[in-house]
Amino acid sequence: MLQQYFIELGEGYGDIFELVELMKTNQKRLHRTFIFSSNTNGGQAISLAAVFHPAQDSKFMPIYICREGIKQIDDKKSKRRVLFEKAAEEVGQEPIFIELKHSSEFADHRLFYQYITGILRLNHLVPPLQ
Incomplete structure (x- = not known):
């Protein structure tokens, strides 16, 4: 069964x-890249992500x-986002921009x-569970 898992890097x-x-x-191996945006107090929080195909026979x-x-805070892109x-x-790749709820709205990461993952699967941006 093919499954997608998040590997969290830091924020710097x-x-x-x-x-x-x-x-x-x-x-x-690169499948897609994403820019996720969430509304916060005083602006937006941006997350950057890259999805990779499985290595060799891995699932x-x-x-x-x-x-x-x-x-x-405004429409100006940060240096990290531009990079x-x-x-x-x-x-x-052209990163796909998706507006999301902020992670603080969830009890657990x-x-x-x-x-x-549900949003990505429903929009056919990553493969469904097989």
């Missing part, structure tokens, strides 16, 4: 660089995410990730 610059490096070094489809680490978008473009 170094974590964005790690996500970008994963995208570049695993370009052949594990990793989704690496930098969760809500980028605060956006992510540029890297995605370099590997032939696992529920938040189940919520995102």
